[in-house]
Amino acid sequence: MTLRIAEIFGPTIQGEGVLIGEPTVFVRAGGCDYRCSWCDSLHAVDSENRHSWAAMQTEAVWEEVQRLSGGQPLTVSLSGGNPAIQDFGPLIGLGRAAGYRFACETQGSLARPWFAALDTLVLSPKPPSSGEKVDWEAFDACRQAGAGARQQVMKIVIFDQADYDWAREVHSRHPDLPLYLQPGNPEVDPTVPVDLQALADRLRWLTEKAMADRWFAARILPQLHVLIWGNKRGV
Amino acid sequence: MTLRIAEIFGPTIQGEGVLIGEPTVFVRAGGCDYRCSWCDSLHAVDSENRHSWAAMQTEAVWEEVQRLSGGQPLTVSLSGGNPAIQDFGPLIGLGRAAGYRFACETQGSLARPWFAALDTLVLSPKPPSSGEKVDWEAFDACRQAGAGARQQVMKIVIFDQADYDWAREVHSRHPDLPLYLQPGNPEVDPTVPVDLQALADRLRWLTEKAMADRWFAARILPQLHVLIWGNKRGV
Numbered sequence A, B: 001m002t003l004r005i006a007e008i009f010g011p012t013i014q015g016e017g018v019l020i021g022e023p024t025v026f027v028r029a030g031g032c033d034y035r036c037s038w039c040d041s042l043h044a045v046d047s048e049n050r051h052s053w054a055a056m057q058t059e060a061v062w063e064e065v066q067r068l069s070g071g072q073p074l075t076v077s078l079s080g081g082n083p084a085i086q087d088f089g090p091l092i093g094l095g096r097a098a099g100y101r102f103a104c105e106t107q108g109s110l111a112r113p114w115f116a117a118l119d120t121l122v123l124s125p126k127p128p129s130s131g132e133k134v135d136w137e138a139f140d141a142c143r144q145a146g147a148g149a150r151q152q153v154m155k156i157v158i159f160d161q162a163d164y165d166w167a168r169e170v171h172s173r174h175p176d177l178p179l180y181l182q183p184g185n186p187e188v189d190p191t192v193p194v195d196l197q198a199l200a201d202r203l204r205w206l207t208e209k210a211m212a213d214r215w216f217a218a219r220i221l222p223q224l225h226v227l228i229w230g231n232k233r234g235v
Helices: A049-054 A058-069 A089-097 A113-117 A135-147 A161-173 A196-212 A222-227 B047-050 B058-069 B089-097 B113-117 B136-148 B161-173 B196-212 B224-229
Strands: A002-013 A021-027 A052-057 A075-079 A101-106 A118-124 A150-156 A181-185 A219-221 B002-013 B023-029 B056-057 B074-080 B101-106 B120-123 B151-160 B179-182 B218-220
Touching: A002 A049, A002 A058, A002 B196, A021 A058, A052 A058, A052 B089, A052 B179, A089 A113, A089 B023, A101 B002, A113 A196, A118 B224, A135 A150, A150 B056, A161 B224, A181 A196, A196 A219, A196 A222, A196 B002, A196 B196, A196 B224, A219 B023, A222 B120, A222 B196, B002 B058, B002 B224, B023 B218, B056 B058, B058 B089, B058 B224, B089 B101, B089 B113, B089 B136, B113 B136, B136 B151, B151 B161, B161 B179, B179 B196, B196 B218
Parallel strands: A021 A075, A075 A101, A101 A118, A118 A150, A150 A181, A181 A219, B023 B074, B074 B101, B101 B120, B120 B151, B151 B179, B179 B218
Antiparallel strands: A002 A021, A002 A052, B002 B023, B002 B056
């Protein structure tokens, strides 16, 4: 099985969502069926960067995960791009046999049988500010495919009021999916230092909005990796 | 039942630990059997502040929680000081009957039967830098008392290498308690603006240390409320 891999890095802590703070090795798949206006991982999305993605066999990816983690089992996060474009089933099989746990983050546009073998499936439908439009039939198929995963959650990035209203509506249709909200990060240039105060202000804005509306259904979390490392890659 | 209450505030997001990001109303109990050198809640600990703690009936506390949350069930965090000094059983009973969830954060020095009625018991034994010494028999009694809680976790604050080494040893004796590490915050004066870069640097220090040691057992999380609001009280 040949996989197109944009980067493999870690261990570091997961910066966002349900596994925030969890020691993790990241396997970032190359290629995406979306092109979100504010994408913070264009190096793994834009096909202009295709030349920089490695063609790796599953076994080679697994060896690199083991090398980075020193053979100590931890969580492996499959991200992208959209990792659901490719078949990570064999990698998950190798890793789980050795005690590793697997999480996958995907927008929910492509359902894969291997979702059922995950410990954590994070479905991250993209709000209006992304410029993308969610195919809810495909999303439901992802939920179905992931029904066997240990946990399945939803994460929504919020840039503005329209995104927020959309998230409330999506939650009302999927009340059983634990929901994580994340303030959007408009500063994604890895060469520009991050404005920590602006990051704190965005988290405060979203928190105060949800609390004022007495909307208590979602956890609200920042991106810790941006706090610690700015928009630097590979951390 | 009369309770000594330092403050009741929220809803806001839980800033730390296993429930990070979770909309929460905080009930901060007055009084503590510890006096940690770096305590960030001295207004609820130092008996010099006793005059500022309200003597409230359980029903009055419950009414205030309902008022702040607009009657929408959410998580109530019992903190302090050490909330285990007092009897929060009746408050938990009232709240749970109305669909509210309860978390309690305590150092684990006093076991209470009402721990079993909690959704989340956070045991937070204090490391050497606190100047306190853990009574492990009392800690074990707390674990026992909390065995009926929906979840029981451990949180340890890390200021320095000695704290870190201690946390590793404690974890080796309690490997089944999910562990959360939190870099210590030496800036606790509510009148002094927080240094966001220093906060990010402390999180990075602890993350890099654990990753270099390939110690993947603990989640590593900052205090979000300090990031958002500095050391201001009541948020």
